[in-house]
Amino acid sequence: xxxxxxxxxxxxxxxxxxxxxxxxxxxxxxxxxxxxxxxxxxxxxxxxxxxxxxxxxxxxxxxxxxxxxxxxxxxxxxxxxxxxxxxxxxxxxxxxxxxxxxxxxxxxxxxxxxxxxxxxxxxxxxxxxxxxxxxxxxxxxxxxxxxxxxxxxxxxxxxxxxxxxxxxxxxxxxxxxxxxxxxxxxxxxxxxxxxxxxxxxxxxxxxxxxxxxxxxxxxxxxxxxxxxxxxxxxxxxxxxxxxxxxxxxxxxxxxxxxxxxxxxxxxxxxxxxxxxxxxxxxxxxxxxxxxxxxxxxxxxxxxxxxxxxxxxxxxxxxxxxxxxxxxxxxxxxxxxxxxxxxxxxxxxxxxxxxxxxxxxxxxxxxxxxxxxxxxxxxxxxxxxxxxxxxxxxxxxxxxxxxxxxxxxxxxxxxxxxxxxxxxxxxxxxxxxxxxxxxxxxxxxxxxxxxxxxxxxxxxxxxxxxxxxxxxxxxxxxxxxxx
Numbered sequence: 472x473x474x475x476x477x478x479x480x481x482x483x484x485x486x487x488x489x490x491x492x493x494x495x496x497x498x499x500x501x502x503x504x505x506x507x508x509x510x511x512x513x514x515x516x517x518x519x520x521x522x523x524x525x526x527x528x529x530x531x532x533x534x535x536x537x538x539x540x541x542x543x544x545x546x547x548x549x550x551x552x553x554x555x556x557x558x559x560x561x562x563x564x565x566x567x568x569x570x571x572x573x574x575x576x577x578x579x580x581x582x583x584x585x586x587x588x589x590x591x592x593x594x595x596x597x598x599x600x601x602x603x604x605x606x607x608x609x610x611x612x613x614x615x616x617x618x619x620x621x622x623x624x625x626x627x628x629x630x631x632x633x634x635x636x637x638x639x640x641x642x643x644x645x646x647x648x649x650x651x652x653x654x655x656x657x658x659x660x661x662x663x664x665x666x667x668x669x670x671x672x673x674x675x676x677x678x679x680x681x682x683x684x685x686x687x688x689x690x691x692x693x694x695x696x697x698x699x700x701x702x703x704x705x706x707x708x709x710x711x712x713x714x715x716x717x718x719x720x721x722x723x724x725x726x727x728x729x730x731x732x733x734x735x736x737x738x739x740x741x742x743x744x745x746x747x748x749x750x751x752x753x754x755x756x757x758x759x760x761x762x763x764x765x766x767x768x769x770x771x772x773x774x775x776x777x778x779x780x781x782x783x784x785x786x787x788x789x790x791x792x793x794x795x796x797x798x799x800x801x802x803x804x805x806x807x808x809x810x811x812x813x814x815x816x817x818x819x820x821x822x823x824x825x826x827x828x829x830x831x832x833x834x835x836x837x838x839x840x841x842x843x844x845x846x847x848x849x850x851x852x853x854x855x856x857x858x859x860x861x862x863x864x865x866x867x868x869x870x871x872x873x874x875x876x877x878x879x880x881x882x883x884x885x886x887x888x889x890x891x892x893x894x895x896x897x898x899x900x901x902x903x904x905x906x907x908x909x910x911x912x913x914x915x916x917x918x919x920x921x922x923x924x925x926x927x928x929x930x931x932x933x934x935x936x937x938x939x940x941x942x943x944x945x946x947x948x949x950x951x952x953x
Contacts (some may be wrong), residue, residue: 512581515740516630519682522737524623527692530715530734538710538790539797540855543873544899544941546847549933560937561895561904561916561925563949566798574750576645577685578742583639590636595665597658599780600648600756604640606666608632614671617692622675622735629679637684637688645684649751653788656681656703656745656871660725671699687742689715689722691732700728707743709791715950720744747791749807749861755780757812760867765817767840768932773820777867780814785861798950800859801894801901805878806953807861809886817866821887831911833888834926835935840926841880846870874901876928881952884926893923894950902927905935905951914950915936 490549590605612628614621641662645655659677667673678701681688687704702722703714713724717734759776766772793799805893809818821840825833848870860868860875862882871879881892881903891906895916904916904923913936914925925938 478924493664497709502777513630516579516626519737519739520623520626520630520898523626523690523735524619525736526619527733529732529737530691530717532730532732533714533721535713536708536710536791538857541797541874542899543849543901544939545940546873546929546931547939548618548931549937550568558912558936559938559943561913561914561942561944561945562610562945563895563916566796566896566948566950567803574746576655576750579638579642579683579685580739580741583635583642583683584637586632586635588633588636593662593665593678595658595662597661598755598784599758602644602658602662604644604662605636607637612672614675614699617671617697618692622690625675626679629676634679637788638680641680642684648754650753651749651751652686652745653747654753654784655684655686656725657787671697674699674701677701682739682742684742685743687720687739689717689734691734691781692729693731694731694733695729695731698728700724700726700732703745704742705747705791707745707747707791707793708795709747709789712789747789747803749803752808752811753781753784755784759812763867765840765844765866767836768843769824769836769839771821771824771836771840771844773817775813775816775866777863778810781810781863782867785864788861790859798894798896798948801874801878801896802950802952804859804861805881805894805950807882807883813863813866814886818887825887830888830890830907830909831935833905834884834890834905835885837887838880838926838935839932841876841883842931844931847872847929873929877901880926880928885952891921892922892952893918894952895925896950897945900929900939900942902929902938902942911938914943916947918949918951938948 549601589608591608593604593606595602595604612625612778614625641659644650644658650658659680663677667676678688678690681701683701689702689704691702692698692701693700704720704722706721708721709723713728715722755778757778758780760779762774762776764772764774790800821837825836828836845865846869849872853870860871860878861880865871865879867874877894881894882891884892884905893904895902895904902925904925906921906923911924916923924936925935926935927937927939930937930939
């Protein structure tokens with residue numbers, strides 16, 4: 472639309488159309504563009520509804536990918552060497568995580584406009600945040616039986632103007648609260664079940680809203696249980712979830728389902744997979760924890776309050792990787808942004824502690840903070856399984872391990888000092904390395920002609936440049952971060 476307006480304005484500047492003609496032509500162009508968008512969406516939905524009417528067929532379920540077990544070495548306490556040792560260069564291989572970049576949220580298949588259709592208000596409590604949506608009055612449609620023709624007719628019902636305001640509000644909520652892809656799925660499920668309960672109609676509405684929002688999904692039914700299921704598409708391999716591979720895409724059930732599923736092969740134009748990356752701080756309503764105080768042996772101390780609604784969301788977040796590379800899993804967590812409340816409480820205290828110091832000494836203070844302000848315990852002792860923390864979770868929970876510390880440390884250095892950080896994945900251990908603009912002595916790696924100095928948050932009381940003795944010379948996998 473903007474391109475068309477630009478052409479008309481240029482014609483006016485050139486004296487080829489009058490001001491009145493310019494206004495008339497733009498209004499005509501705008502009407503035509505809106506009609507084109509509406510026609511495209513109507514046609515896409517009509518074709519999808521028609522495809523739903525075709526026979527649904529079974530698909531082979533893949534083996535569920537179990538979360539890999541990680542057995543990390545315990546923390547080591549630094550001892551000053553009698554004779555200073557020469558720095559060593561750590562050999563490494565590159566992870567595919569190095570090429571991952573921020574993925575924008577999918578766009579709806581065409582712009583969705585508000586309208587004057589009669590609506591009623593639906594309130595949904597989503598991780599402590601009250602969301603308000605406009606739904607059609609008496610939003611009732613029934614799937615009397617699971618049949619192809621029923622699905623086709625029901626989709627055409629949802630594609631009518633009556634549900635446009637509901638879709639508009641869903642997309643607006645995604646933007647307003649900066650919901651990542653998985654949060655958006657969870658929100659749509661909560662909304663659909665608020666309107667229709669735990670029914671096939673709720674599943675169908677969730678699938679409709681998800682597809683209209685630009686995401687890839689598939690519908691499946693079980694004739695044995697007379698239940699409908701929605702599966703979301705992703706390029707990630709999610710752990711511990713039932714999975715089907717269709718057209719080179721992984722599709723995941725959001726709940727347990729029998730294996731006698733039959734699938735519709737209906738697709739939408741430009742449908743996009745769900746990403747596990749979290750690009751922005753979720754703006755959930757704040758329910759602050761009790762004050763938490765963290766203090767390091769170097770005297771860096773701060774009290775903070777954590778949004779427990781966000782902690783609850785992170786606890787539900789699925790784990791997975793890309794192409795079987797576990798390093799990409801660590802990158803997802805390390806690239807997640809820090810919560811706003813922590814930037815307002817902890818960050819000022821840390822900034823004061825490092826203010827006026829050289830890059831090396833500033834990073835050293837942050838390193839000591841992560842090494843000594845947190846208690847170490849293996850995940851198996853605390854949770855009964857291996858669990859990776861987002862940076863905020865490490866600040867919240869009383870115990871953490873090497874992967875959690877390295878992820879938090881990498882976030883602090885990037886946010887507070889501004890230096891590039893990579894994760895260094897050894898056998899049974901995760902550490903970090905920092906690129907300095909000044910010459911810093913210590914164990915290091917070379918990447919793209921730049922020197923990255925090892926910093927190990929689990930090598931207690933060690934300094935910048937000290938690699939754990941057992942890992943000196945051991946080949947590591949390098950995970951480049953955003």
